[in-house]
Amino acid sequence: MLARAIAAEWLKLKRKWILALAVIGPLGVVLLQAVNYGLRYDYVMKQNADDPWGGLLQATTGLMLPALFIGLALVASLSAGVEHAAGGWKQLLALPLTRLQVFAAKTLLTLLLLLLSCTLLAVFTLAFGAVLGFSLQELPWPDLLRQSYAPYAAAMPFVALQIGLSLAIGNQAVPMTIGVLGMVVSLFGMLLPDWVPYNWPWLALKAETALRAAAAGLGGGLLLLAAGCMHFTRKDVS
Amino acid sequence: MDMNHGIGQPLGQEGRQPWLLETSGLTKKLGGKAVVRDVELRIGEGDIYGFLGPNGAGKTTTIRMLLGLAKPTRGRVTVFGKDLAKNRLDILRQVGSLVEYPSYYGHLTGRENLEVVRRLLDAPQERIAEALGIVRLEKDANRLVKGYSLGMKQRLGIAAALLGHPRLLVLDEPTNGLDPAGIQEIRELIKSLPQQRGVTILLSSHLLSEVEQMATRVGIITSGSLVYQDRIEQLKRRTAGRIRLAVSEPEAAWKRLLEQGWEARRDERGLTVPGGDDRDIAAIVAELVRERHAVYRVEEERSSLESVFLEMTGTGGSL
Numbered sequence: 356m357l358a359r360a361i362a363a364e365w366l367k368l369k370r371k372w373i374l375a376l377a378v379i380g381p382l383g384v385v386l387l388q389a390v391n392y393g394l395r396y397d398y399v400m401k402q403n404a405d406d407p408w409g410g411l412l413q414a415t416t417g418l419m420l421p422a423l424f425i426g427l428a429l430v431a432s433l434s435a436g437v438e439h440a441a442g443g444w445k446q447l448l449a450l451p452l453t454r455l456q457v458f459a460a461k462t463l464l465t466l467l468l469l470l471l472s473c474t475l476l477a478v479f480t481l482a483f484g485a486v487l488g489f490s491l492q493e494l495p496w497p498d499l500l501r502q503s504y505a506p507y508a509a510a511m512p513f514v515a516l517q518i519g520l521s522l523a524i525g526n527q528a529v530p531m532t533i534g535v536l537g538m539v540v541s542l543f544g545m546l547l548p549d550w551v552p553y554n555w556p557w558l559a560l561k562a563e564t565a566l567r568a569a570a571a572g573l574g575g576g577l578l579l580l581a582a583g584c585m586h587f588t589r590k591d592v593s
Numbered sequence: 594m595d596m597n598h599g600i601g602q603p604l605g606q607e608g609r610q611p612w613l614l615e616t617s618g619l620t621k622k623l624g625g626k627a628v629v630r631d632v633e634l635r636i637g638e639g640d641i642y643g644f645l646g647p648n649g650a651g652k653t654t655t656i657r658m659l660l661g662l663a664k665p666t667r668g669r670v671t672v673f674g675k676d677l678a679k680n681r682l683d684i685l686r687q688v689g690s691l692v693e694y695p696s697y698y699g700h701l702t703g704r705e706n707l708e709v710v711r712r713l714l715d716a717p718q719e720r721i722a723e724a725l726g727i728v729r730l731e732k733d734a735n736r737l738v739k740g741y742s743l744g745m746k747q748r749l750g751i752a753a754a755l756l757g758h759p760r761l762l763v764l765d766e767p768t769n770g771l772d773p774a775g776i777q778e779i780r781e782l783i784k785s786l787p788q789q790r791g792v793t794i795l796l797s798s799h800l801l802s803e804v805e806q807m808a809t810r811v812g813i814i815t816s817g818s819l820v821y822q823d824r825i826e827q828l829k830r831r832t833a834g835r836i837r838l839a840v841s842e843p844e845a846a847w848k849r850l851l852e853q854g855w856e857a858r859r860d861e862r863g864l865t866v867p868g869g870d871d872r873d874i875a876a877i878v879a880e881l882v883r884e885r886h887a888v889y890r891v892e893e894e895r896s897s898l899e900s901v902f903l904e905m906t907g908t909g910g911s912l
Contacts, residue, residue: 358716363712363905370700436696446696446753449660450713451685 360460428534435521511576519583643808677706694748699739744775
């Protein structure tokens with residue numbers, strides 16, 4: 356049933372350029388790095404002479420976190436927005452499937468698209484390093500994987516928040532505004548105390564704190580998802 | 594409950610048990626105010642049930658509760674003999690619905706819209722062509738729905754509702770906002786469905802004229818209460834109303850008729866008599882002519898839904 360619900364969700368997002376969005380996000384992040392390296396190749400390479408991969412990964416992070424924040428808000432809003440635009444909740448929810456299945460289908464599709472973006476970021480970063488002639492033998496796999504996936508896990512409370520808001524509020528300008536504000540705040544996340552969720556994606560980038568930040572993010576995200584799901588399954592459809 | 598017994602024919606005495614859909618004490622309160630109060634719907638298999646009421650009377654709220662979109666504050670909904678609160682999915686598998694304006698994904702084609710519903714219902718692929726055929730949308734199936742006219746969107750909504758081969762079809766104001774041609778088209782479509790597909794239809798409207806051409810049974814709701822529920826013939830008898838007589842001296846004619854024992858009524862526009870029996874009308878006209886009244890016009894005056902409502906909800910409960 357869930358697979359069918361996800362297949363239906365997927366079809367609803369046709370012509371919404373959502374797959375393109377999932378590809379363009381990480382591609383943009385790496386292309387901007389290409390510009391960075393293209394403009395000042397000698398300087399950047401000299402700076403990171405002893406650790407070229409490390410330099411590339413570090414340079415990418417500054418761009419990927421804002422992209423992640425805006426991307427998760429966009430994907431969550433698109434998936435809920437098609438229903439609000441259609442006045443479609445009543446048709447969808449009068450079909451023989453539970454509210455939980457509807458919520459789960461939309462949430463899983465959002466999570467999968469974001470996971471795809473994170474994976475593509477790793478692939479594009481690796482490809483770009485290879486193009487620059489970095490040795491694949493020296494590639495720090497743990498760093499690459501941590502950088503690609505740990506911030507995603509740490510940002511899970513925001514994914515859950517945006518899904519909940521997008522489903523609950525008909526006017527998608529509201530969750531999108533909150534999402535954009537979240538991105539702005541997240542830019543200064545590392546200046547905030549460790550317990551503030553906006554700092555978690557940054558903490559997830561560092562080897563010492565990555566595990567804790569990812570675990571906190573997943574835990575917090577699950578709690579928020581449960582709350583959003585409860586609200587969604589109980590409310591009357593207007 | 595008591596209200597219903599006071600007005601109209603006692604409910605559920607037509608010997609058509611078991612009902613396909615039945616509500617008992619169905620009540621919905623919003624902000625402390627009961628927008629639907631103790632509604633006792635009875636819909637039999639094969640009925641086209643016209644659910645009538647002015648805007649804001651509680652039709653859509655009732656329908657939302659029948660579909661599990663809103664939870665009743667009190668009361669029970671039983672469909673196909675099962676409790677909706679406990680068997681929602683089982684019941685919804687056999688129910689198709691179109692609530693208020695149709696919902697559709699404008700950025701998808703008509704066919705893709707149906708495919709979304711098909712995937713969720715896990716219905717076979719052929720159903721899409723079949724449903725498109727029933728509502729005659731084959732030609733436009735591959736166009737984006739945002740370019741559809743309102744009538745086409747409404748037909749697409751009905752196609753989506755039919756996709757799961759439902760036993761019960763719930764259509765909330767299906768002709769709202771359509772032009773006369775569109776209304777005619779939807780009406781023909783709805784009328785053909787029970788014979789062709791054996792579905793039972795619940796059809797809501799705020800227009801009696803709309804429903805009376807299709808419905809076999811009607812329920813009338815006003816201010817959240819069901820004030821009337823019976824076969825359409827019973828209601829037609831009530832709205833058939835009176836015969837209006839335009840005569841040269843209405844005052845004298847009225848008195849004469851009363852003297853003769855006819856139940857005539859005098860108002861500012863002339864006089865009226867009950868329109869039940871053709872022979873009575875003939876006798877009344879003959880009497881007036883014999884009395885040398887000039888009879889200008891004899892016309893049937895059908896009461897509008899509004900006047901039926903007034904009669905049903907007015908003081909004293911004349912029904």
